Amino acid sequence: MTHPSPLAIAETYLAAWNEADDTRRKAAIAGNWSASARYADPLMSGEGRDGIAAMISGARAQFPGHSFALRGTPDGHGAWVRFSWDLAPENGKAVAGGTDMVRLDGAGRIESVIGFLDFAPSA
């Protein structure tokens, strides 16, 4: 099948991080992530849909009122997609930013995410 566009992948991904409702976030992850998906960045890691949903829930709890926004233009080749994001409070300045590399499975679902921090409070 044709993979979703890098932009579509990035938007789907950030929507899961921005979803405040745990049940809706799990449903989004069930639809768009591989069952064996893995996530790792310098601060946290998660495995499987439930593990990743719980990880996102925990990260969100640390930044109430903040949301993730796409920075720049996603690109990709083969099974890989790259995009950058900012984390900011509503109408406020970004408190952190990063770049994620996503690997898609054969069905175009997120199989693996390797995240890096571009700037952060503690970096």
Added chain:
Amino acid sequence: MTHPSPLAIAETYLAAWNEADDTRRKAAIAGNWSASARYADPLMSGEGRDGIAAMISGARAQFPGHSFALRGTPDGHGAWVRFSWDLAPENGKAVAGGTDMVRLDGAGRIESVIGFLDFAPSA
């Protein structure tokens, strides 16, 4: 074992790209890359030490007199390293730049490289 630092990995990697002598480049790749190493960016791909050495040789032939230089500070976590580079002629302006994500094997050798272009003549 302890992995080499992100800076050491980036410098070793770029040195292989900048090595003009095919024999010396193959020796450097034999020492620092896994036998099953893979490379893929939007323009080219290679597999195995010989395949990657040949790919680099071909890429170098397209940019005579140019070399790769590290841009910014390499970072990493777990088995992953990220760094950015510029390709420029001697004393000249960069003609291309990219960001590579390197995965190391258990022995600290380069196992996989996923490259992205940050800017390029045709991008």
